[in-house]
Amino acid sequence: MTTQLRNIGALIAVMGASTNAAATAGGTGDATAVTGTIIDLMENGHPLSGVLAIPYTATLAAGATLSIGYTVQSGNADDLGDATTLVTGASAVVATGPAGGGTVSGTLEVDLPLAGAGRYVRANFTPNLSASGTDTAALSSVMVLGGFDRLPQ
Template sequence: MTSTIVTQHNIGELGSLRRLSAAAAATAAGAGDSTTTTGITIDRMGFVGSSMPGSAVFAVLWDATLATGKTVSFGYAVQDSVDGTNWSDYATATYAVVGTGSTAASALAGQLQANIDLGSARRYVRFNFATDLSATQTDTAVARAAGFFGGFDRLPN
């Protein structure tokens, strides 16, 4: 079967981008540090055409201000559910360092990407993440999650 979509120019036609969380702020050794942000429930049957995506690219998009040598790390858990109420871990990753301060007040930004096969996931999914700042005082971070769902048996509009 030959595709009529030119992916170099129209990748958006192959999937659907979704907001996965509210913004989450963290202050080193304070509010939001080492705290899990619970993601928004995504109904995989809720996409156009009721075709469930078979995969997703989940991402934590972040900004941080870090002291010299101090780090920001993220861990995540993709969870699935049959009813959108009772959740189980589907795919997880422990904290990974994504940024290290190089000056007294380094302003950094980036993303942590997770490519997840949703083939055996149940109807509802969500992406939870946790922010960890290694400093004990003034370092700060803000993050949110977004995801691109693809692998449909029928393309979304």
């Protein structure tokens, strides 16, 4: 038990949940959904819970914002053709440009109850920049899985 208390890596699995995404205000990637990678929970120790983490870095004008909305889907078909919504969040402001503008970084974290989830999950997210033309954002996503019926390998 002492080893487990000192080694969090033995108790979790971190999975890439999407490719890297970029958005330019009023242009490419802005207000455009990013479809995540399908993750097989059965191949990952049947986790009972997790966290969706969406790290971002945004260059924002003073007072301009970056908002992120998300949907985590679950199903038993390997292509998620039977997907149902497990968790969803309306677009909410996660970053605001400082006085004079500048770069802001952070991570949106969402708790994931996976006990009743299907075999497969996928996280989709949508970045939305409030300014037009100059603001940019770089985002990605990972799922941190835990609460396994057996430890990750």
